[in-house]
Amino acid sequence: xxxxxxxxxxxxxxxxxxxxxxxxxxxxxxxxxxxxxxxxxxxxxxxxxxxxxxxxxxxxxxxxxxxxxxxxxxxxxxxxxxxxxxxxxxxxxxxxxxxxxxxxxxxxxxxxxxxxxxxxxxxxxxxxxxxxxxxxxxxxxxxxxxxxxxxxxxxxxxxxxxxxxxxxxxxxxxxxxxxxxxxxxxxxxxxxxxxxxxxxxxxxxxxxxxxxxxxxxxxxxxxxxxxxxxxxxxxxxxxxxxxxxxxxxxxxxxxxxxxxxxxxxxxxxxxxxxxxxxxxxxxxxxxxxxxxxxxxxxxxxxxxxxxxxxxxxxxxxxxxxxxxxxxxxxxxxxxxxxxxxxxxxxxxxxxxxxxxxxxxxxxxxxxxxxxxxxxxxxxxxxxxxxxxxxxxxxxxxxxxxxxxxxxxxxxxxxxxxxxxxxxxxxxxxxxxxx
Amino acid sequence: xxxxxxxxxxxxxxxxxxxxxxxxxxxxxxxxxxxxxxxxxxxxxxxxxxxxxxxxxxxxxxxxxxxxxxxxxxxxxxxxxxxxxxxxxxxxxxxxxxxxxxxxxxxxxxxxxxxxxxxxxxxxxxxxxxxxxxxxxxxxxxxxxxxxxxxxxxxxxxxxxxxxxxxxxxxxxxxxxxxxxxxxxxxxxxxxxxxxxxxxxxxxxxxxxxxxxxxxxxxxxxxxxxxxxxxxxxx
Numbered sequence: 150x151x152x153x154x155x156x157x158x159x160x161x162x163x164x165x166x167x168x169x170x171x172x173x174x175x176x177x178x179x180x181x182x183x184x185x186x187x188x189x190x191x192x193x194x195x196x197x198x199x200x201x202x203x204x205x206x207x208x209x210x211x212x213x214x215x216x217x218x219x220x221x222x223x224x225x226x227x228x229x230x231x232x233x234x235x236x237x238x239x240x241x242x243x244x245x246x247x248x249x250x251x252x253x254x255x256x257x258x259x260x261x262x263x264x265x266x267x268x269x270x271x272x273x274x275x276x277x278x279x280x281x282x283x284x285x286x287x288x289x290x291x292x293x294x295x296x297x298x299x300x301x302x303x304x305x306x307x308x309x310x311x312x313x314x315x316x317x318x319x320x321x322x323x324x325x326x327x328x329x330x331x332x333x334x335x336x337x338x339x340x341x342x343x344x345x346x347x348x349x350x351x352x353x354x355x356x357x358x359x360x361x362x363x364x365x366x367x368x369x370x371x372x373x374x375x376x377x378x379x380x381x382x383x384x385x386x387x388x389x390x391x392x393x394x395x396x397x398x399x400x401x402x403x404x405x406x407x408x409x410x411x412x413x414x415x416x417x418x419x420x421x422x423x424x425x426x427x428x429x430x431x432x433x434x435x436x437x438x439x440x441x442x443x444x445x446x447x448x449x450x451x452x453x454x455x456x457x458x459x460x461x462x463x464x465x466x467x468x469x470x471x472x473x474x475x476x477x478x479x480x481x482x483x484x485x486x487x488x489x490x491x492x493x494x495x496x497x498x499x500x501x502x503x504x505x506x507x508x509x510x511x512x513x514x515x516x517x518x519x520x521x522x523x524x525x526x527x528x529x530x531x532x533x534x535x536x537x538x539x540x541x542x543x544x545x546x547x548x549x550x551x552x553x554x555x556x557x558x559x560x561x562x563x564x565x566x567x568x569x570x571x572x573x574x575x576x577x578x579x580x581x582x583x
Numbered sequence: 584x585x586x587x588x589x590x591x592x593x594x595x596x597x598x599x600x601x602x603x604x605x606x607x608x609x610x611x612x613x614x615x616x617x618x619x620x621x622x623x624x625x626x627x628x629x630x631x632x633x634x635x636x637x638x639x640x641x642x643x644x645x646x647x648x649x650x651x652x653x654x655x656x657x658x659x660x661x662x663x664x665x666x667x668x669x670x671x672x673x674x675x676x677x678x679x680x681x682x683x684x685x686x687x688x689x690x691x692x693x694x695x696x697x698x699x700x701x702x703x704x705x706x707x708x709x710x711x712x713x714x715x716x717x718x719x720x721x722x723x724x725x726x727x728x729x730x731x732x733x734x735x736x737x738x739x740x741x742x743x744x745x746x747x748x749x750x751x752x753x754x755x756x757x758x759x760x761x762x763x764x765x766x767x768x769x770x771x772x773x774x775x776x777x778x779x780x781x782x783x784x785x786x787x788x789x790x791x792x793x794x795x796x797x798x799x800x801x802x803x804x805x806x807x808x809x810x811x812x813x814x815x816x817x818x
Contacts, residue, residue, distance in 0.1 A: 234708055235705070235706065235708070236706075237667040237668050237669065237705065237706035238667070238668055238669045238706060238710050239706075239708060239710075240708040240709055240710050240711065242708075243708040243709065268603070274708070275614075275649075275651045275720075275753065276651070276707050276708070276717065276720060277708065277720075278719075278720035278721060278753055278754065279721070279722070281753060281754045282754050282755055282756045285754055285756040285757075285758060286756045288758070289756070289758065289759045289760065292759070292760040292761075293760075298760065298761070309601075309761060311601045311602070312758070313607075313610075313611065314610065314611055314614055314753055314754065315610070315649075315651075316610050316613065316614070316646075316649035316650070316651045316652050317649045317650030317651035317652070318648060318649050318650065319705065330610065331607055332604065332606060332607055333604075333606035333607050333608065333609035333610060333635065333637075333645065334606075334645055335644070335645055335648040336648060336649075352603060352604060393710065393711075394711075395669035395672075395710035395711060395713065396668070396669055396672045397672055401669075401710060401711040401713070402711045403711070436668075440668060470710075472668055472669060472672075474672065478672060482671075483668060483671075483672075486666070486667060486668055486671050487667075487668055490667055490668075490705055490706070493705060494705065496648075
């Protein structure tokens with residue numbers, strides 16, 4: 150554990166009661182990163198971000214600098230910030246939006262300058278009313294201060310930033326669905342190719358879509374240099390990252406940790422972090438990166454919070470949210486609830502996802518309530534196979550977006566890891582945990 | 584005489600002016616209409632359609648996709664209890680059962696007095712405070728049954744008016760810059776007409792100065808390339 154020597158990159162102000170105000174922001178080095186960026190060329194700023202090797206913090210973990218470099222040359226390009234954090238048990242952007250909105254705006258302005266954006270849209274999940282209010286207030290202040298708008302901080306750079314509220318749809322976290330929503334339509338993911346909005350994005354123009362946490366790292370990277378960021382972490386997992394810990398732990402919360410240095414054991418059991426499992430119960434399983442990710446078993450707790458290491462072990466670090474299940478948790482019920490979520494949030498465009506999610510949910514519910522049969526466990530796997538052929542990881546896809554292929558993760562995990570426990574439901578005609 | 588108030592219509596037009604294409608303001612304006620009425624009334628949908636230049640059916644078809652946009656009346660307080668994985672592991676279904684008994688309605692229902700709508704909600708991203716809920720989008724966490732009862736009591740007595748606005752009010756802070764209300768057919772995007780300029784020194788600008796100097800510059804660095812687009816708007 151190396152908690153002590155690691156700088157707090159995105160949570161340095163969180164401890165202040167007034168962390169969201171312009172006064173506190175300016176008193177703690179706020180907008181210095183933007184000032185420095187404006188003294189550099191846009192290419193130099195991008196180079197620092199490339200050196201930092203900043204991986205996107207939204208879930209896919211795509212390098213931010215590379216995303217920027219893929220922009221199709223065009224007179225008008227847009228920057229869109231994805232603040233639609235809705236992956237169940239993910240609540241880190243929520244913290245950044247409410248507690249340090251100016252840091253986000255500063256990061257946004259640095260990125261807008263680097264890519265030469267014509268306009269910026271900060272898309273914030275509609276459920277986050279306070280976050281929307283805080284960012285809107287901060288934006289008003291930033292305009293008045295001169296950090297946004299015309300001739301930013303006295304430079305020749307000008308850009309307009311708009312806060313755009315979402316309206317409640319998980320699928321809008323998928324970047325092409327987000328763009329559709331931003332265009333005033335239903336949040337239907339777009340057919341690929343083109344795979345990246347960098348080619349065809351908002352209003353058909355080249356667009357960069359970056360996550361809130363990704364943007365919030367930029368002021369520090371510009372001020373301290375990409376190399377200092379890349380010196381933290383290990384391999385491709387550089388810098389620090391926010392991990393949202395929830396479930397059956399004593400101290401759930403959002404923790405900023407150095408990438409690839411901390412293990413899941415540290416996160417769950419260390420006194421300064423999760424502080425162990427409630428009532429000293431035994432760990433049963435944990436989800437390493439959002440409910441779209443396959444589960445890990447207790448013998449995998451020594452895996453590091455490292456994108457590649459988790460990937461090699463058959464799951465993903467995803468949105469950085471870790472859910473802990475203990476011996477009192479019914480694995481089937483957990484899988485059912487996650488599946489119910491996907492069923493409710495499926496946009497309905499693709500048959501395997503729209504129909505499959507409903508079948509799966511109903512079947513799981515029946516088994517959970519003691520009305521299932523052993524054959525149905527195999528049928529569940531068969532329906533899952535229609536969504537993600539072969540049930541490999543990362544999944545194969547039969548749908549427009551990755552929502553569908555994410556559904557089998559929890560179901561296949563529960564069946565593979567806890568088949569006997571599921572069969573008790575069938576044999577005893579009831580849930581043994583009820 | 585319009586259904587939406589003059590203030591709402593003015594603000595809706597200002598929102599349109601923030602985007603390269605008017606339809607982008609559709610969802611933000613739906614939120615405004617809900618701020619006035621608590622839900623999306625058919626009359627409001629007609630007016631929103633006219634403001635953004637699409638048919639009422641398109642507004643309805645878009646709005647009906649989204650959980651937070653209500654095309655049917657809802658209570659003054661929409662109580663959304665999260666039952667997703669983190670909250671479920673903290674007893675959310677017990678809390679939901681209790682809430683159903685307290686309010687005398689099932690999840691999805693509204694009390695006969697029109698005060699409460701109860702929702703079995705998906706994750707609202709407050710998982711370290713599980714089990715948690717929102718009332719009109721405002722968070723309440725780590726709730727026991729007794730605390731839930733107290734919350735309902737306080738809401739009934741209007742004692743949380745500061746904390747919890749009536750349903751539909753998403754953002755109590757209005758954008759204060761770059762809001763040139765647009766007449767139909769005019770320039771969609773503000774601030775693209777003139778050379779970028781900034782009159783006030785950093786930090787010293789008054790609100791009115793930033794109104795004039797801080798509006799959408801919309802130029803890439805060193806150019807005055809407008810972000811406004813017309814191709815799609817014409818179809």
